[in-house]
Amino acid sequence: AAWYGFPSRRLPLVGVTGTDGKTTTVTLLHHILSACGLRAGLIATTGAKVAEQELDTGLHTTTPAPDLVQELLACMVARGTEAAIIEATSEGLAQRRLDGCEFDIAVLTNITHDHLYYHGSFEAYREAKARLFASLATSYRKPGIPKVSVLNRDDASFAYLRQFAVDLCLSYGAEGADLTLEHVRCGPGVLSFRLRSPWGSSPVQLPLAGAYNAYNVAAAIAAACSLGVPFPDAVRACGSFQGVVGRMEPIQMGQPFSVFIDFAHTPNALEHALRTARSLCEARVIVVFGCAGERDRLKRRPMGALAVQLADYAIFTAEDPRREDLATILAEMEAGAQAAGGHFGRDYEIVPDRAQAIERAISLAQPGDVVLLCGKGHERSMCYGTEERPWSEHAAARAALVKLGYRGQP
Numbered sequence: 001a002a003w004y005g006f007p008s009r010r011l012p013l014v015g016v017t018g019t020d021g022k023t024t025t026v027t028l029l030h031h032i033l034s035a036c037g038l039r040a041g042l043i044a045t046t047g048a049k050v051a052e053q054e055l056d057t058g059l060h061t062t063t064p065a066p067d068l069v070q071e072l073l074a075c076m077v078a079r080g081t082e083a084a085i086i087e088a089t090s091e092g093l094a095q096r097r098l099d100g101c102e103f104d105i106a107v108l109t110n111i112t113h114d115h116l117y118y119h120g121s122f123e124a125y126r127e128a129k130a131r132l133f134a135s136l137a138t139s140y141r142k143p144g145i146p147k148v149s150v151l152n153r154d155d156a157s158f159a160y161l162r163q164f165a166v167d168l169c170l171s172y173g174a175e176g177a178d179l180t181l182e183h184v185r186c187g188p189g190v191l192s193f194r195l196r197s198p199w200g201s202s203p204v205q206l207p208l209a210g211a212y213n214a215y216n217v218a219a220a221i222a223a224a225c226s227l228g229v230p231f232p233d234a235v236r237a238c239g240s241f242q243g244v245v246g247r248m249e250p251i252q253m254g255q256p257f258s259v260f261i262d263f264a265h266t267p268n269a270l271e272h273a274l275r276t277a278r279s280l281c282e283a284r285v286i287v288v289f290g291c292a293g294e295r296d297r298l299k300r301r302p303m304g305a306l307a308v309q310l311a312d313y314a315i316f317t318a319e320d321p322r323r324e325d326l327a328t329i330l331a332e333m334e335a336g337a338q339a340a341g342g343h344f345g346r347d348y349e350i351v352p353d354r355a356q357a358i359e360r361a362i363s364l365a366q367p368g369d370v371v372l373l374c375g376k377g378h379e380r381s382m383c384y385g386t387e388e389r390p391w392s393e394h395a396a397a398r399a400a401l402v403k404l405g406y407r408g409q410p
Contacts (some may be wrong), residue, residue: 023046056246207242256367289374301333304334358393
């Protein structure tokens with residue numbers, strides 16, 4: 001930070017942390033600020049944005065190394081950026097990659113089951129995320145910019161994170177929150193709800209799938225308004241948001257069934273994705289997903305169980321097995337499915353090769369079905385051993401559709 005002239009002391013800085021929903025929240029916040037005339041910068045899972053330039057920050061990377069973070073912030077300052085947003089992971093916070101960042105606003109989406117392979121316990125995982133909120137009390141004071149925390153009132157971590165000293169704590173949630181979500185409705189590609197806030201009340205509508213995204217929208221609006229964006233302008237900007245690559249993203253090539261790509265790789269995210277798919281389908285939900293190697297093993301059985309409980313058919317496959325034995329990972333997922341009453345061949349099957357698994361799912365789809373591809377989303381590689389092999393979920397899905405004769409819009 002010193003080498004680059006302490007860049008985060010020269011612009012407002014927002015940090016967003018949580019198990020699920022971080023990327024959607026930071027991308028929407030960036031969109032709101034940009035649509036309202038602010039020059040905004042972004043460092044997130046999908047890469048970095050400096051002015052109009054999009055930069056790659058590395059494979060499987062959300063929070064980059066500290067030298068790259070500071071270099072990107074310095075580039076933003078040099079190019080006249082007026083506010084920056086960083087997607088802050090628990091590992092990034094625990095490893096002190098963001099210690100040189102002077103945050104003004106800290107946002108929490110939720111804290112659910114993930115990353116315990118690294119942190120060792122849920123308490124340690126929560127404590128790592130709490131570093132972002134604790135830093136507000138000691139971070140550099142910028143003239144006229146308050147220290148604000150934005151918390152999910154409906155998350156179990158609310159009381160724990162509420163204790164950290166800030167100038168203003170804003171909560172959002174279904175009831176009893178500063179920003180209250182009412183009448184949440186979700187149809188095919190449209191999310192709508194009414195948002196009551198300290199700055200007024202307004203209907204909100206935007207082209208997103210999944211009722212759970214209402215929470216991400218409320219968090220982004222709260223952060224935007226904390227930066228001085230008028231509430232009506234923030235709401236209006238949401239209407240032109242086009243979503244995030246690999247987050248309940250539809251793939252349409254003229255087929256009579258739906259195909260969605262989603263990054264869901266935790267039990268909580270998988271449940272939300274499956275429930276969203278169910279709300280959008282007229283017939284069956286077919287899900288394809290895996291569990292990553294050298295990551296949280298305790299989520300494999302619950303995710304296998306969720307698949308047979310909430311989908312009509314599941315195909316278990318590879319998702320970055322790394323140096324673990326893929327067959328062992330798939331067996332743990334299968335054990336969870338069987339414990340939940342699932343039967344091989346009736347409720348699920350195992351196709352280790354991910355491209356073949358996607359092709360199999362799409363070949364099974366009938367008119368009105370939803371095929372949901374979870375776990376890889378926007379990622380551009382698949383890790384086997386220590387080798388990163390090129391991978392595109394989008395290309396695999398389109399190739400499978402082309403093989404069935406679908407080649408474009410009807």
